[in-house]
Amino acid sequence: MSAIKLHLEQAERDAVDRFASSLKVSAEDIAYAALNRLMLACADAEVCRDITETREWRRHNLPLWSDSACSVHAYEGKADEEPTPCRRIEA
Template sequence: MSTIKIHLEDAEMHPVLRLAKLLHVEPEDIAYAALNRLMIQGRDPEVQNDICHTRKVRETQLPLWADSAGSVHAYEGMPDCDPARSKYSV
């Protein structure tokens, strides 16, 4: 039997573990079911584009389903803005 290893960040693994616990299965069962669904739909050009896009952004972004508590938000690292002056201010 061949092996595929998937390395996940904690923010990616925790949702997988929660789903596995909810369904009373192992995390490997979640991964296999996901691969099964993907392979069934893999000839769809939209799915193929999604696979390629996910590969490109994986190094810099967490997937939408990951816990994002540790992720950087778009506004972080930006300079603080002065509030806009109101047209009613004197």
């Protein structure tokens, strides 16, 4: 079987793990389901644009669904605080 590596920041991984745990599945199951949904919609121009835009902003930002993504420290140059769970994903 072939493998694709997905590199995540810890805040991203924590949110994925918590979501997977709430569904009683693995993080790999979440990643595969997300890829499946994406590939089923790959003919949509908006989806293609979102992929290229995400590639650009991911270099400097955490996604809204990750832990601490909305932290004031992330965009005001202040010292980091301990990560807090994302409000978008309830455990």
